[in-house]
Amino acid sequence: MTDAQICVEPMLDNLKLLHQYAGYQALTELQLTILNLLARYKKLRVGELTQLIKVTVGDIFSSICRLLTLGKISSDLSSKLSLDSLVWCDE
Numbered sequence: 001m002t003d004a005q006i007c008v009e010p011m012l013d014n015l016k017l018l019h020q021y022a023g024y025q026a027l028t029e030l031q032l033t034i035l036n037l038l039a040r041y042k043k044l045r046v047g048e049l050t051q052l053i054k055v056t057v058g059d060i061f062s063s064i065c066r067l068l069t070l071g072k073i074s075s076d077l078s079s080k081l082s083l084d085s086l087v088w089c090d091e
Contacts, residue, residue, distance in 0.1 A: 013080065027066075028063065030053070030055065030059060030060075030063045031063045031066060031067055031072075033053055034049060034053070034060075034063055034064070034067060034073070035067065035072060035073070035089060037049065037052060037053070038073060038087065038088060038089035039089050042088060042089070043086050043087070043088040044086070044087060044088075045083065045084055045085065045086055045087075046060060046061065046064060046081070046082065046083050046084070046085050046087060047083035047084065049064075049087070050083070057083065061081070064081070064087060065081075067087075068087075071090065072089070072090065073087050073088060073089055073090060074087065074088055074089075074090055075087045075088075
């Protein structure tokens with residue numbers, strides 16, 4: 001990835017957001033639930049995860065960011081992360 005690619009909005013905003021979650025270690029029960037759902041459904045929108053798990057949008061977003069930081073899931077970071085963002089499991 002080049003400096004020019006990183007500085008393109010919203011990629012830079014997404015990477016700044018993910019950087020905030022880089023220090024945490026253990027996976028939470030919510031993060032494990034997200035991984036299990038993605039293993040089952042392959043790809044889901046963030047909003048669909050919120051509906052399936054019935055937790056707050058903030059809880060889902062923080063878990064998604066952590067999983068993205070760990071490389072456990074993927075998303076198109078060239079688009080701003082939102083409820084419409086698709087996420088999928090890499091494993």
